[in-house]
Amino acid sequence: MAIDTRILITKEFPNLVDLNKKNNQAHRFMEGVKDLIELCGDDPNRDGLQETPYRVFKAFLEYTEGYREDPKMHLEKTFDVDHQELVLVKNIEFHSVCEHHFAPFFGVAHVGYIPNEKITGLSKIARMVEGFAKRFQVQERLTTQISEAIEEVLEPIGTMVVIEAKHMCMCGRGIKKTSASTTTSSVRGVFADQSDARAEFLSLLHR
Numbered sequence: 001m002a003i004d005t006r007i008l009i010t011k012e013f014p015n016l017v018d019l020n021k022k023n024n025q026a027h028r029f030m031e032g033v034k035d036l037i038e039l040c041g042d043d044p045n046r047d048g049l050q051e052t053p054y055r056v057f058k059a060f061l062e063y064t065e066g067y068r069e070d071p072k073m074h075l076e077k078t079f080d081v082d083h084q085e086l087v088l089v090k091n092i093e094f095h096s097v098c099e100h101h102f103a104p105f106f107g108v109a110h111v112g113y114i115p116n117e118k119i120t121g122l123s124k125i126a127r128m129v130e131g132f133a134k135r136f137q138v139q140e141r142l143t144t145q146i147s148e149a150i151e152e153v154l155e156p157i158g159t160m161v162v163i164e165a166k167h168m169c170m171c172g173r174g175i176k177k178t179s180a181s182t183t184t185s186s187v188r189g190v191f192a193d194q195s196d197a198r199a200e201f202l203s204l205l206h207r
């Protein structure tokens with residue numbers, strides 16, 4: 001029997017769904033997924049696909065939860081510490097969605113900065129990365145947004161971000177290069193001005 005997906009979503013996402021409005025956002029999204037299933041050549045009413053529009057809606061809310069926060073906010077709780085040396089958080093795993101194909105891309109972000117009085121909690125850097133990753137993205141913008149957030153909130157001596165990722169739109173479709181990975185970087189302050197600073201970041205990164 002078909003479940004009333006609108007009732008389920010109302011319980012889980014009360015702010016997004018108003019059951020009294022037939023044409024609410026969740027309902028429109030799920031109708032779109034049903035159309036997609038039909039256009040691809042399958043039957044949205046067959047047993048295995050009946051709950052799929054609801055699942056896809058929930059999944060997209062998760063993929064895009066970064067739109068419903070300001071990721072910079074996570075950095076705002078700072079501590080005054082006299083440490084003007086590199087702080088490098090390596091291998092922050094992330095999952096994002098490529099804005100061209102809605103295919104996943106995922107990998108690791110390495111985030112380094114040289115504080116100028118203000119430091120933030122290490123987990124907050126990972127939270128900020130998550131906030132920018134959970135949007136429709138390209139890898140270059142993700143990389144820049146992370147470095148600019150650190151620059152803006154922590155006002156450090158310099159910031160350097162390197163992201164390594166695999167794009168499913170290049171692996172499972174299109175050119176189908178399953179081994180290809182992409183590295184991007186964004187440098188600000190002392191990392192833009194001094195090759196020594198970049199070299200220190202890279203030597204700690206590859207340790």
Ligand SMILES: Nc1nc2c(ncn2[C@@H]2O[C@H](COP(=O)(O)OP(=O)(O)OP(=O)(O)O)[C@@H](O)[C@H]2O)c(=O)[nH]1
Nearest residue numbers: 098099100101137138139140167169170173174175
């Ligand atoms: N620069 C950049 N390109 C990306 C990213 N994610 C996906 N792409 C690329 O976006 C491009 C979109 O190209 P289009 O020609 O408009 O789309 P397409 O016909 O599906 O391209 P193919 O993937 O070559 O089949 C492709 O080359 C993708 O590899 C990203 O994060 N950064």
Ligand SMILES: [Zn+2]
Nearest residue numbers: 098100101169
């Ligand atoms: Zn893509």
